[in-house]
Amino acid sequence: MRLKQTAPTLILPQALQGLVSAITRAxxxxxxxxxxxxxxxxxxxxxxxxxxxxxxxxxxxxxxxxCTTYPREWQERYYNQNYLLIDPVVQRGLHNGLPFEWRDLKIEKGTQAYSMLMEGLDYSLGNAALSIPLLGTDGSRGLFAIT
Known part of the structure; x- marks a missing residue:
């Protein structure tokens, strides 16, 4: 007899409920x-x-x-190097309305974007990530990402 295997839960329902509540109360x-x-x-x-x-x-x-939990050193480097302008995650997120995993990005080796992402690994940003583009009713845009 085989036991049914279930995938581990990434976020416990109680934790998610509390976070959603805290975010919406902000x-x-x-x-x-x-x-x-x-x-x-x-x-x-x-x-x-x-x-x-x-x-x-x-x-x-x-x-x-x-708002980020990335290390302060990476935040400063990202800002000082104007990485926002070449960040492939930001580019895709602000021009596409669908959630995406970073591993699905098509980035050529040798490009500035590739170098930036590889450098980010040195700052323990994580290499498995999900980004969710956000669109406000007034046309404003945002991006939410977890690693």
Missing amino acids: QSLEELSAALQTLPEKCNMNNVVYYFAGSGKAFLNPDGFT
């Missing part, structure tokens, strides 16, 4: 940031990123609101 960017900061530990993840790009033609705004 009344400020600070409260939203605080709720998102707890996500990796509660849900057995490496990192979380929420990027609000805004609306209009200037989606790639380096001063857009970002």
Whole structure:
């Protein structure tokens, strides 16, 4: 007799329910940031990123609101090197409405985007990730990613 095997749950339902509640109750960017900061530990993840790009033609705004659990050193490098402009995750997320896994991105070796992603591994960003593009009713765009 074979026992039915079930896949492990990535996020426990109680943890997810609590996080969704905390996120939807947030009344400020600070409260939203605080709720998102707890996500990796509660849900057995490496990192979380929420990027609000805004609306209009200037989606790639380096001063857009970002909440992330990435190491501070990587955040500074990313900002100082203007990686936002070449980041293939951001490019796809802001121009496509469907969730995607990073492993499905087609990135040629030797490109700046490839080098940036390889460098990110040195900062323990994780190499298995899911990004979910966000679209507001006013045309604003954002991106949520977990690694």
